[in-house]
Amino acid sequence: MKTFIALLAGLVLGIGLLLSGMANPAKVIAFLDLAGAWDPSLALVMGGAIAVAFPAFTWAKSRTVAWSGERLQLPTARQIDAPLVLGSLTFGVGWGLAGYCPGPALVSLGMASQPAIVFVVAMGVGMAAHALLTRPKA
């Protein structure tokens, strides 16, 4: 059940990314390029996503168990700290450089897009480096 829901969620999310234009790095960069010929479309992606997700999360907050019977795991961190801010700034620089964030990069990988292959491998190295640097001390 858990596996099936995850598969379906990944599929729907991927189709949403394709339909929205978010999977196209050129469109992402056109959204981030306020001083150029600005394409505001992606603001509507976030708007559309939140319009649907907001009621779901509001409902989720009042529940402790998911439909699958598993514990409903909402994030518990509250602190606005340096890793959050510096990490997010770092992510934003990488996003602006190539126009890929993690989801669209994986969808493009599914299209065997050459640049996406390079990007996803490098992203995996970055994530592995984080896992190595922050591993619990034995």
Next chain:
Amino acid sequence: MNIAWDAFTPWTSLAGGALIGLAAALLILGSGRIAGISGIVGGLFRPAPGDTGWRIAFVVGLLAAPLVWGLFAALPVVQSDAGTATLVVAGLLVGVGTRYGSGCTSGHGVCGLSRLSPRSLVATLAFMGAGFVTVYLVRHLAGA
């Protein structure tokens, strides 16, 4: 500001966004997990028993999206003019940054804002701000 009305796709972007929100709703209500791509993928680098299968299934779903789409319609154009060096640097920054920052566009930008998390609001403003500044520097100051 100069809006590129010819490139503006309000309806498909809104509808695609709604599907993204639907996927996030399905994962939190159905399975109790946050649909944050960097968190789901990043968790695979520190595998825990019983916590790996659903992550792989989610990634398989994302990868399969273009295949399923292709059964019904022509795939949209994905265009990247970034060189290999830029892609490598960008990938490393996105990989490290999203993990230290605990999320990306989906985890903070969609799920986090939808649950009114101040942390996610700060993260979203930070990565969007950095994205705007980076594109400005690369496109308008460096003249690339």
